[in-house]
Amino acid sequence: MNLKANSxxxxxxxxxxxxxxxxxxxxxxxxxxxxxxxxxxxxxxITPENFGRNDRDHFILSKGHAxxxxxxxxxxxxxxPREDLLTVSQYGSKYIGHPYNKVNGIEMxxxxxxxxxxxxxxxxxxxxxxxxxxxxxxxxGDGELAEGSVWEGAMAxxxxxxxxxxxxxxxxHLQISGTTEYVMNxxxxxxxxxxxxxxxxxxxxxxxxxxxxxxxxxxAFKGKPTVIVAHTTKGCGVSFMENxxxxxxxxxxxEEYEKGMAELKAxxxxxxx
Amino acid sequence: MxxxxxxxxxxxxxxxxxxxxxxxxxxxxxxxxxxxLTPYADAFPEQFVEVGIAExxxxxxxxxxxxxxxxxxxxxxxxxxxxxxxxxxxxDCAYSHTNVKxxxxxxxxxxxxxxxxxxSATDIADMASIPGMRVYLPSDRFQTRKLMxxxxxxxxxxxVRVGRNAVEDIYSEDNCPFEMDRATVLGEGSDVAIxxxxxxxxxxxxxxxxxxxxxxxxxxxxxxCVKPLDAAAVIKAAENAKAVVVVEEHTRLxxxxxxxxxxxxxNCPRRMKSLGLPDAPAIAxxxxxxxxxxxxxxxxxxxxAHELLK
Ligand SMILES: Cc1ncc(C[n+]2csc(CCOP(=O)(O)OP(=O)(O)O)c2C)c(N)n1
Ligand SMILES: [Mg+2]
Numbered sequence: 197m198n199l200k201a202n203s204x205x206x207x208x209x210x211x212x213x214x215x216x217x218x219x220x221x222x223x224x225x226x227x228x229x230x231x232x233x234x235x236x237x238x239x240x241x242i243t244p245e246n247f248g249r250n251d252r253d254h255f256i257l258s259k260g261h262a263x264x265x266x267x268x269x270x271x272x273x274x275x276x277p278r279e280d281l282l283t284v285s286q287y288g289s290k291y292i293g294h295p296y297n298k299v300n301g302i303e304m305x306x307x308x309x310x311x312x313x314x315x316x317x318x319x320x321x322x323x324x325x326x327x328x329x330x331x332x333x334x335x336x337g338d339g340e341l342a343e344g345s346v347w348e349g350a351m352a353x354x355x356x357x358x359x360x361x362x363x364x365x366x367x368x369h370l371q372i373s374g375t376t377e378y379v380m381n382x383x384x385x386x387x388x389x390x391x392x393x394x395x396x397x398x399x400x401x402x403x404x405x406x407x408x409x410x411x412x413x414x415x416a417f418k419g420k421p422t423v424i425v426a427h428t429t430k431g432c433g434v435s436f437m438e439n440x441x442x443x444x445x446x447x448x449x450x451e452e453y454e455k456g457m458a459e460l461k462a463x464x465x466x467x468x469x
Numbered sequence: 470m471x472x473x474x475x476x477x478x479x480x481x482x483x484x485x486x487x488x489x490x491x492x493x494x495x496x497x498x499x500x501x502x503x504x505x506l507t508p509y510a511d512a513f514p515e516q517f518v519e520v521g522i523a524e525x526x527x528x529x530x531x532x533x534x535x536x537x538x539x540x541x542x543x544x545x546x547x548x549x550x551x552x553x554x555x556x557x558x559x560x561d562c563a564y565s566h567t568n569v570k571x572x573x574x575x576x577x578x579x580x581x582x583x584x585x586x587x588x589s590a591t592d593i594a595d596m597a598s599i600p601g602m603r604v605y606l607p608s609d610r611f612q613t614r615k616l617m618x619x620x621x622x623x624x625x626x627x628x629v630r631v632g633r634n635a636v637e638d639i640y641s642e643d644n645c646p647f648e649m650d651r652a653t654v655l656g657e658g659s660d661v662a663i664x665x666x667x668x669x670x671x672x673x674x675x676x677x678x679x680x681x682x683x684x685x686x687x688x689x690x691x692x693x694c695v696k697p698l699d700a701a702a703v704i705k706a707a708e709n710a711k712a713v714v715v716v717e718e719h720t721r722l723x724x725x726x727x728x729x730x731x732x733x734x735x736n737c738p739r740r741m742k743s744l745g746l747p748d749a750p751a752i753a754x755x756x757x758x759x760x761x762x763x764x765x766x767x768x769x770x771x772x773x774a775h776e777l778l779k
Binding site: 290306307308309310 | 497499500501502503519520521522523525526548549553580582583584585586587752753754755758
């Protein structure tokens with residue numbers, strides 16, 4: 197699979213979902229798309245066939261508001277039919293605006309920020325108890341890091357030296373009210389995690405090749421959990437949405453939809469050349 | 470249709486107070502937009518504290534401010550404020566008795582399609598169960614203003630829940646009877662007493678009209694003061710009537726319905742029906758779709774009344 201082209205393909209699905217549903221978190225979807233694409237299509241052993249087992253890899257989208265990107269990836273992997281995407285956020289649908297484990301492919305519900313890392317710690321401890329080789333991945337937002345519970349999980353991960361655990365921070369420098377540095381300073385992530393006993397890898401989180409290398413390095417590292425500080429661009433892929441706090445959960449107009457779609461299609465085509 | 474949400478009125482009142490009282494402080498947890506408090510934050514940067522996405526810290530910092538003489542208003546979506554920071558509300562606000570006003574916005578199923586993480590279907594239960602914590606669910610913008618004025622004037626902790634969208638008016642500029650901690654009587658009936666709070670007051674009033682047209686004598690109590698519950702008003706309304714219907718945007722467990730049932734059982738047993746959300750994640754949809762699905766509308770309330778009077 198051409199992962200680079202696929203990221204732009206997935207973003208088109210996300211744009212479609214949100215434009216149709218008239219709700220969604222497009223900025224955070226676009227910043228995390230490359231991470232989900234690489235994890236599900238290259239790194240993790242999670243398929244519709246093995247989903248019922250415990251000894252496969254495990255994944256939690258702790259920044260649950262980016263569920264549209266997860267829907268796009270899971271649908272492409274065959275967890276549910278494409279028609280189901282038509283029902284996202286509609287009356288009576290199970291495809292709601294946050295991960296819900298009535299949906300095939302989703303294991304933990306999220307949406308309230310700051311839970312995912314500690315849940316992942318539990319999954320990693322279970323893996324160790326069962327002497328399973330599976331790995332556990334949790335993806336968090338950078339605004340989310342203000343929740344104290346994140347650091348309780350970080351402490352436990354470091355304390356138990358869970359090298360089967362990999363946290364990913366979608367470091368896009370934005371949250372709802374503005375930049376993270378304006379709302380609650382998140383600078384020096386790398387030093388903070390190192391101090392909590394984690395192996396830290398910094399990477400361009402919108403570069404699929406760099407991400408693949410980072411996940412490979414994380415899996416090879418023994419004795420500590422790894423955090424990948426994925427430096428991303430919120431709204432990545434559609435130039436007028438990039439680095440704009442306002443696109444956290446804005447719904448595109450018809451004109452914006454056309455413009456965004458054209459840009460994503462052009463980028464997909466270029467990546468395929 | 471009124472276009473001003475109750476949370477916007479809260480912002481207006483806080484801006485009026487902050488102008489003349491430097492001790493008024495508003496705190497948000499990356500929630501100034503959802504709380505409609507951006508105008509406040511822009512106008513009073515010196516009386517505003519942003520804590521980031523950290524609802525526990527939000528409430529404890531507010532308690533610290535209150536201990537040192539400030540009048541803090543901590544605003545965040547009701548779902549997170551009532552559960553994530555419940556222990557902070559219990560220990561730092563109620564138990565330590567600090568003058569913290571907790572403002573839960575976009576309450577109930579306002580965030581319809583965002584799922585159970587974003588619904589506050591348990592906030593009455595959570596907050597009302599804390600000794601010393603008061604719980605208010607104002608119905609419309611006029612009552613919200615009166616409530617905020619009254620809360621500004623006292624020094625005890627309280628939790629206020631308002632919805633996300635503008636709701637239709639119940640009262641008007643010059644007709645909004647309000648007495649703190651006393652239910653507002655919107656009608657008296659000899660067949661059925663309907664008791665409602667928050668966004669459910671409007672359908673309760675509509676049900677009253679509908680029942681009257683059908684020959685049933687119905688009354689409505691706007692029980693914005695869920696705690697301390699106006700038990701005297703409940704008893705009076707029930708004594709006059711044959712049956713009681715309670716309606717709330719909250720799980721049927723441990724909310725207004727349960728509190729009213731306790732008062733009725735102890736004082737004047739009546740046939741009653743409590744309408745609310747199920748003990749399960751609510752169905753996805755817009756608020757009105759969710760209300761209609763669970764019969765939290767005029768038809769559902771009227772049907773419950775007829776059933777009781779059979
Ligand atoms: C506990 C909790 N508090 C508040 C919110 C509301 N909320 C949803 S997204 C968001 C901002 C998230 O920012 P960030 O973690 O940086 O995510 P991203 O930039 O990747 O979208 C907030 C405050 C929430 N979902 N959960
Ligand atoms: Mg962010």
